Amino acid sequence: MTDVPSLEVVNIRKVYPGTVALQGVSLSFLPGEVHALIGKNGAGKSTLVKIVSGAVQPTSGHMRVAGASVELRSPRDAFQKGIATVYQELSLVPELTVAHNILLADLPTRWGGMCVDRRAVDDRAANLLKSLNLDLDPRRPVRTLGMAEQQMVEIAKAMSFNPRVLLLDEPTSSLANHETESLFRLVRELTAQGVSVIYISHRLRELQQIADRVSALRDGVLAGSIPVEDADPRTVSHLMFGEVVPRHRPQNLACGKEVVLEVRQLCREDKLHDVSLAIQRGEVVGIAGLVGSGRTELLRAICGADCADSGVIIVNGIAVARPDPGRMCRLGVGLAPEDRQESGLVLNRSTRENLCLASLWRLSWHGVTWQSRQQSVVDGTIDQLRIALRDPESPVSTLSGGNQQKVVVGKWLNTEPQVLLLDEPTRGIDIQAKQQIFQLIWDLGKKGISTILVSSELEELIDVCHRILIMRDGRLVGEVMANDVTPQQLFEYCVDHRRLLGGRSHG
């Protein structure tokens, strides 16, 4: 495989207002090669994917397809120039047949385009499926297929354009283990035909199975590009995370002995298996784990957002068998959810109303509320959290991401909380707002309020927490003290290199 690269990106830069997402990345993708692209959140991975698939245009730099310079103006343009992308979210029409879906963009017609030529559709699709060695009936409606089969149809659809480069964005994120294997067979079939596959995945254990080369992005630059034989977990984590950053946690951060929150044998479907933990007063506990390891599900089950199948949650000695958010809120357990716009804030209401959302009853007199009474409490919270705003009566949607996040956390401060559950509280916010949120966590800890913190940024967990629990496939598999661990070690615990191929899958 010494031919001309199917795709080269040369010195690609992408500048967004306020941040530089990519600062001069160059990579070559060879025919017949599976090239895995990895990087933690915010490393620039998804920006590169968007540029290669034509969804956004680079600020500077250029691309070559099979040696010829190209400029991609739109996703459609990219398809026509030989770069096909299969996105994480499938785009099939469930009521149509497999064949119809595959050829949707270019249906053979009869009678001058008046009518779809069903037989031609079926024949062409059947030929395509056969050339990919896929055993699928082209006449089946897509809704009758499983997730993996739908994924194959999606890939077949992309292959109907005869691309040189196929970009797979998290193709296994919704597949079970055995399904993953049949997807890999298809990918190998494609590479045997000389297609160059760009493979994006968070599941690092898959790399050994499918990739030929691994490239890692970090903070918008290429951290390294190595053959898969050299990509042991230690090297991979070093590529992704770089050198250890200094920590800022105050040394006098102590926690009480008394247990405020205890979780016993929590189970929920295939998301959580027998999870037990105990949190002490004022303690800051981190939960580390890969995407899909059950971190979010654990927080949601504790605060009653999702109903657990079994298990008990004990807050200050009060056992709750079937928690619901109202009950847990009264007991002093509050969740700041991962997606603040989707489930954390009422966007079209004011900052004041959002900050009072969890404490409406508390700030009332037998159910009667006064704006002025709310206002004085809200002013205090705004000061404490240093929320930058022009008018607390303006819709909360007018605030910046970091300030919105502070509101999501801040609404719990008026409820006299015992335990705060923070799910990715620093996602998408700037470094200063991050530091302020950490400071708040520590300040609350000193007042005896405990925090459970979920974050994909492992350095962050080590910086902020006393203790870190490690989740994998819906189970708690270990526990480390933050002082005793490096990000690399923590990452290896999360990935579990000793069980590279084993274990059940997660979604």
Added chain:
Amino acid sequence: MAEDLFARQANSWWNRSIMDGVLLVICIGLAVRAPNFLSMENLLNILRAVSMLGIIAFGMTMIIIAKEIDLSVGSAVALSACIVARLMEAGLHATLAIAVTIAVGFGLGVFTGVMRVKFEVPSFITTLALFTAERGLALMITRGFPIPIKTSWYSSLGGGYIYGVPFPAIVLLLSFAVIHFLMNYTVFGGAVYAVGGNAEAARLSGIQVGRVRILVFAITGALAALSGVLMSSRIMSGSPTLAQGLELDVIAAVIIGGTSFSGGIGTVRGTLVGILFIGVIQNGMTLLNLDIYFQYIVRGGLILAAVLVNRLQEVRKS
């Protein structure tokens, strides 16, 4: 800084009051063109004319703010009028008959709410079904003919005056006061706004989303029944064909008042303006002797224009 604050408040006052201004301009125009428009008698007539739909519109405001809808209120008015007439025909005392009728209205609202909360049936569907079924029930109770009401003092509910103000208008203002208080000065009101704006965020903040949804339907059901009682008193009978299409006028008043279908946005005060708007237009067109068919077209056009104005305001704000 102070100047900035002043400008902001002036701006928000302007935004809030644009419909008030339009209403005022129309009133001035009518006062000039139709001299008897401004007479106390005419103004009170307007109030009485819109009171039946207005009473319900305050409830509907809560429902639409909570991002739900109730299409059954017109049928509920007819059903309530028939129930109260039938109960009195059967010998029940009027006050008791009224109480039972309002309880039935409340119960029908609870039903819609429970269907929404427990079975996740969209309120559009449930109330569409009730829209038909309640009308049918009214026809069944009355066997298709109005049931006359013989208790003579009963007529003063719909036609009486207190200190010269029509009784229905007093009920209208009272229900405005109650719902305005509920929505602006209680935990419940805050919860309604939160549920309509983002039900999931409200739930995760410990708000009992289900209870809030059931209550807004129940309160509106009770208000519709109250309106039905007043209407039966006005004509001294329970007629199954009453209030056809009333639900659309009610929704129109709420929308003209600036409440948004996207949920979480709207005020009871705005709805009051919307109600007066509809009343004034209707009254004015009659005073000006506009052709009745043409009146419908004008009313339709005005609803659309009012919503456009509100929409433009929203766009300008964001």
